[in-house]
Amino acid sequence: MKIVADENIPLVNEFFSRLGTVTCLPGRTLSSADVRDADALIVRSVTRVNEALLAGSNVKFVGTCTIGVDHLDQAYLSAQGIRWSSAPGCNANSVVEFVYAALSHLDINWLPVKFGIIGCGNVGGLLYKRLKAQGVDVRCYDPNLSPVQNPDLTTLEEVLACDVISMHTPLVVTGPYPSFHLLGHKELSQLKPDAVLINAGRGAVINNQALLEILNARPDLRVVLDVWEPEPDISLELLDKVLLGSPHIAGYSYDGKLNGTEIVYQALCKHIDTQPKASLAALVPPLENNxxxxxxxxxxxxxxxxxxxxxxxxxxxxxxxxxxxxxxxxxxxxxxxxxxxxxxxxxxxxxxxxxxxxxxxxxxxxxxxxxxxxxxxxx
CATH class of the missing domain: 3.30.1370.170 (Erythronate-4-phosphate dehydrogenase, dimerisation domain)
Known part of the structure; x- marks a missing residue:
């Protein structure tokens, strides 16, 4: 089996070389020529996997070692009979810890505030559970959930009225609940004085130009951005206005990335009907000096x-x-x-x-x- 993989996936050789020959390449610049002879393609979110990349190739399996799947053309993959898998929840804990670290650095005690979460899937849902367990007053907006699944669901307007708003939505451009530019000028104008806005989901969920205009007019707002519109050529003017900026690494803990590698490895093993022969428990020793x-x-x-x-x-x-x-x-x-x-x-x-x-x-x-x-x- 020939496997092409993003070179930034940790332990990619240790896992996938047990299944075939692995070629590691830069994920953002992968071309159709790079994958033409591959049987399996293993990527992260920087690779657009679509007809332009895969047409005429031998690829029968695509695995993305990430939670998000908006970089995969799922309709094309299904139409071509190409099986695909993601790693839901693999780095949720990493992103939640990013949120805690941001608030900690900004000296914002999250205990007495009203905390809003937009998007309560794997990441937002984990943050919600942790905050509730710590006794925090939380409000959530996620039109894909029911009150039975989350009793603190409310309107987007009520979440935007919170002291802290943390965004963890996937990028959805079609269907009944698109998230593209979910927060535009109108929504951002509703933020209360001194509000904290964190986006660690997808950059285009916030209209970045509108956010820049709002921040130029309202320096009281405290914004933390890990994701941007567009990446990697983000607005440096916007970067200058936010209190904390990072290059889409909220989910980049070593543990989170390793989880993604193992989940996709197990999915490929299932695809080719073989028992996994590698595991994180065997490959990663406990942390020293801990x-x-x-x-x-x-x-x-x-x-x-x-x-x-x-x-x-x-x-x-x-x-x-x-x-x-x-x-x-x-x-x-x-x-x-x-x-x-x-x-x-x-x-x-x-x-x-x-x-x-x-x-x-x-x-x-x-x-x-x-x-x-x-x-x-x-x-």
Whole structure:
């Protein structure tokens, strides 16, 4: 079996070479010539998989190691009898931790606020469950769900009236509930003073030009963008206006990417009717040097969480790297789009909270449980 894969997929050879010959190439520039002789194609979200890429090829299986599937032409794949698989939920925890890290850095205690979530699938649903378990007042908008599935469903207008709004919708351009430009000038104008808006779903769910116009008029708004319209050639003017910007890496924890690799590997094994012979448990050893300490005396649980999150995930470094890339592009030293992709390609290994053990001396059992909801293992 010949397998073509995005070179940025971790452990791609360790998993897929057991099934055939693997050729690794840059995902954004994959061409029809690259995949013509392939039997299977393994990608991430930067590769548009459609007739232009696959026509005349031998590809019978496409796997995307991501939650989102808007980069796959599903109608074409089905019409050609090409089986496809994604990795739903693989990096949901990573994105949720990105949201917590952003709020922590902005010194926004999410406990006393009214928190809005737009899109409550794998990612938004996990964030919702964590926030509810921590006692947060949450409002959700997702027209694809029923009140039985989520009792805190409400209107988009009510969610936009919250103190913090976190967006986790896929990009949908057709059907009864399209998400393309879900937030335009009208919706963004409804945000309350000093509101926090986070988008870690898909860039085009927010009209980026409208957002720039709103931010030019309302510097009180606090915006965090991990996704943009369009990528990789984003608006540098908009980047200059947001408090935190990153190159579509909210779901780029090492653990999340590994989960995606394993899920798609298992799907390909099922496709060719063979038993999986590789697993994360066998390939990835426990994290070394995973002990965390924090001065927990006379500190609130939120302050303790801020200290722990910063030790594990320095979100400011993501922002700084993107802004330095913008500086170099404006100086004519590099092309910004290439720099954006390089930040993703060479993203530092970020491990999730559950890999770390926290030694606490003075906190209550209730506070320990609160920190454990974040994911930390407390002793």
């Amino acid at each position: 002990q965390l300490r924090v001065d927990d005396e006379n500190r609130t649980v939120f302050e303790i969480a801020q200290s722990l999150i910063k030790q594990v995930y320095d979100i400011v470094a993501d922002d700084a790297r993107l802004r330095e890339t913008a500086r170099k592009a404006l100086a004519g030293e590099i092309k910004f789009g290439e720099g954006f992709d390089n930040l993703r390609k060479h993203y530092p290994k970020r491990r999730e909270f559950h890999n770390y053990q926290v030694h606490l001396e003075s906190v209550s059992e209730a506070d320990k449980r609160w920190l454990q909801i974040l994911g930390f293992r407390c002793v």
